[in-house]
Amino acid sequence: MELISLPVSPFAARVRIAIYAKGLPIDVVPPPAEWRDSRHFRDLCPTGRIPVLLDECGPIWESAVLLDYLEERFPQAPSLMPVDVFERAQARLLVRHVDLYLMPPMVVLARPRGDAVSSRQAVEELLNGVTMLDGLLKGSQYALCDRLTIADCALAPALFAIRVTAGRLGMDLIEPGSITEAYGELCRRDPHVGRVIEEMEAGLRELVQVT
Ligand SMILES: N[C@@H](CCC(=O)N[C@@H](CS)C(=O)NCC(=O)O)C(=O)O
Numbered sequence: 626m627e628l629i630s631l632p633v634s635p636f637a638a639r640v641r642i643a644i645y646a647k648g649l650p651i652d653v654v655p656p657p658a659e660w661r662d663s664r665h666f667r668d669l670c671p672t673g674r675i676p677v678l679l680d681e682c683g684p685i686w687e688s689a690v691l692l693d694y695l696e697e698r699f700p701q702a703p704s705l706m707p708v709d710v711f712e713r714a715q716a717r718l719l720v721r722h723v724d725l726y727l728m729p730p731m732v733v734l735a736r737p738r739g740d741a742v743s744s745r746q747a748v749e750e751l752l753n754g755v756t757m758l759d760g761l762l763k764g765s766q767y768a769l770c771d772r773l774t775i776a777d778c779a780l781a782p783a784l785f786a787i788r789v790t791a792g793r794l795g796m797d798l799i800e801p802g803s804i805t806e807a808y809g810e811l812c813r814r815d816p817h818v819g820r821v822i823e824e825m826e827a828g829l830r831e832l833v834q835v836t
Contacts, residue, residue: 626678626680627651628676629669630653630654631655631828632825633828634675634676635783636675636688639781641821643691646703646705649695670686672686705773705774707769716768719761719779730746730747731747735786748798758805759800762804763804765808781813782825785822
């Protein structure tokens, strides 16, 4: 089984954290050359986006779906879902929060040459998403319970990407001293999260050298 992934993609990063934390026999591989224009890649994944899991049964995409799929596909592996049913809903809610309120404005801001109006709007949306997140986190190492869950898999790479984008724009998108900032630092101490953040950092360094 293979995961088509790129080191810097926060969506792929969340799935890699899950693969490492669960100790799954899945090889992490880069996309084929020219994947963005590749008919073959579109045949595998019609959205043309990364990550894609190449399962024996066929390809599966959408990172949030993949987090759920890995839970069900490998029931013997350590679970990344809380036991408590309410906390399970909260874990899914935090993944949704990342996908609905953090990543969309982040993606707009990460574009090399965004127009001023959409950038201003994206900053506002992102600040709003981070403020909401502050109210959902406790400031401890993990978002829920006392161990890694799918919520951390989604949150940690997204917050890393937001910090990088904020640095590039020269603005604080995550308030210094806030619960979200503390969580981002603490969560990184988890070995699997730390490993993936390091992969993202290395990928970024490589990108900077290439461009
Ligand atoms: N909703 C998708 C989003 C995936 C996504 O947007 N991936 C980016 C990489 S971070 C991508 O492949 N973009 C297409 C491109 O770079 O051309 C998911 O959760 O998997």
